[in-house]
Amino acid sequence: xxFEYGKRTKVWCCRDxxxxxxxxxxxxFKDGVAVEELTEGLVKMVSGIEHVKSxxxxxxxxxxxxxxxxxxxxxxxxxxxxxxxxxxxxxPNHVEFSKLFSPAVENILVLDFPPxxxxx
Amino acid sequence: xxFEYGKRTKVWCCRDxxxxxxxxxxxxFKDGVAVEELTEGLVKMVSGIEHVKSxxxxxxxxxxxxxxxxxxxxxxxxxxxxxxxxxxxxxPNHVEFSKLFSPAVENILVLDFPPxxxxx
Numbered sequence: 001x002x003f004e005y006g007k008r009t010k011v012w013c014c015r016d017x018x019x020x021x022x023x024x025x026x027x028x029f030k031d032g033v034a035v036e037e038l039t040e041g042l043v044k045m046v047s048g049i050e051h052v053k054s055x056x057x058x059x060x061x062x063x064x065x066x067x068x069x070x071x072x073x074x075x076x077x078x079x080x081x082x083x084x085x086x087x088x089x090x091x092p093n094h095v096e097f098s099k100l101f102s103p104a105v106e107n108i109l110v111l112d113f114p115p116x117x118x119x120x
Numbered sequence: 121x122x123f124e125y126g127k128r129t130k131v132w133c134c135r136d137x138x139x140x141x142x143x144x145x146x147x148x149f150k151d152g153v154a155v156e157e158l159t160e161g162l163v164k165m166v167s168g169i170e171h172v173k174s175x176x177x178x179x180x181x182x183x184x185x186x187x188x189x190x191x192x193x194x195x196x197x198x199x200x201x202x203x204x205x206x207x208x209x210x211x212p213n214h215v216e217f218s219k220l221f222s223p224a225v226e227n228i229l230v231l232d233f234p235p236x237x238x239x240x
Contacts, residue, residue, distance in 0.1 A: 022178060024194050043238050054240055058142060058233030067230040074144050074231045110187040111194045113178030118163050120174055
């Protein structure tokens, strides 16, 4: 990548900040699901897997529902690379937790991508 | 917040790492849109607004389409707090850029949330 702009534009960029891999998940849980227990379990699972570089999550408190399309929770994980992500995906603790998580999900959206980090 | 786990679980947690605000946007662009130009413009716009603490984005290279539901691009901005986010939202450069961006969008999903940072 490596964008270049006019001299007057302050640029935080890119070339040296590529290389990671992001796994961003957005979820709507089924009615009646114990969401707090589930997210605590997720935090515990992710915390215990060293392949995960960073992890943050949150519940939408934003604007109108048409912008979130019914989704409520976002889970953002980063990895040092695709290999680390693959190792996380196939980690026994992850596979085991998915058996709890998947049945609780009404809708899920996943984007996996090597990020361009513009501002860090 | 502040989760607590058993002694054997390594925990990166939470209490001191709250307080920010995340703006997570997922987009599918209309056919024929010059996506690269548009993302370059977005990078330029965001880079010029000091209220934005961090910004990264990417194009999904993940698994099957049912998991991304037709969406292709993810944009994640973080702010030091809701006030900074509000200042970004109403910033003239953002408002101006939205006039270019919005007509190019076929579908958009937005989640705004104070993150719980589990691993940084």
